Amino acid sequence: MSQDGAGIDLGTSLGYLLKETSSALRTAMEEVLRPLEMSVTHYSCLELLAQRPGLSNSELARGAFVTRQTMNVLLQALERDGDVTRPARAPVGKVLPTRLTPRGRRRLEKASAAVRSVEVRMLAGLTEAERSDATRILRNMIHSLRGDGA
Amino acid sequence: MSQDGAGIDLGTSLGYLLKETSSALRTAMEEVLRPLEMSVTHYSCLELLAQRPGLSNSELARGAFVTRQTMNVLLQALERDGDVTRPARAPVGKVLPTRLTPRGRRRLEKASAAVRSVEVRMLAGLTEAERSDATRILRNMIHSLRGDGA
């Protein structure tokens, strides 16, 4: 049952637990976004644009953890629906700065409230100290995984 | 930049940080599994079978956080490659208990070592106390997200 030298005990593995938590969070987000006819990637893109207007396709892709090809088709759909706008020609280089339309901003407000309620629920059982612990620990993990200087 | 009442600050959101960590972990796992010609879902399935032999298709799907249809096509591929075996007829009900073959066990050993090295790297900067904190906090989040009694 426990580690026998050649396996990972999924019951105690932090990696597995991380995936489990992430999966539960994604499922919860999908549930509250479905009534708004919006996917998680959809929402991530709009939220990124609200905080940093003018982000390019590639930058949005990195922020939403997908490839720029995937983000591109998503942006085309959002553009067609009138949630975002992109200039026809790049003002400088090839980068097309994307911006939310008023319609996109309205849709985002509802989605953002829904997602915030999920995050509140997720953190309900944690103290303020535990939340800051979690932030510090997760940032440490990311740092180590990306292999900075190690 | 900070919370203006209608958005989630992605720079401080634990939900976003969770997704970022999970994404970094997945990328790191894909990197070390690629030389072994094995995907993450692939590996998850074999690891589950090593710890709990005789698991059914549906149980494996839940353990790997995919649908049973997805797990089914994966099992068919693993069966074709000779990594797992399933009886032609169900001994009881419709449940087909799956087991690792010696070949599957050998492939898993290499993959497991590779994944373990990733997990070690991920936790390298954390104290023992921080690791147990992380475990407790993540379990708490899962519990809250699944909405038990709340």
Next chain:
DNA sequence: TGACTCATGTCAGGATTCTGACATAGATTC
């Protein structure tokens, strides 16, 4: 100036995963 490198936007094709649907076996209820 010209060659080189890098990042970007975009198109095409393929792989992966999901949703929908169906038949079947066991458990539950009456």
Next chain:
DNA sequence: GAATCTATGTCAGAATCCTGACATGAGTCA
């Protein structure tokens, strides 16, 4: 015992995402 409910395995089609590839624009360097 019959009806109902739930869970399982499986097939088919669709949606999503990725890999590969190409042309273009900006920065670097000789």
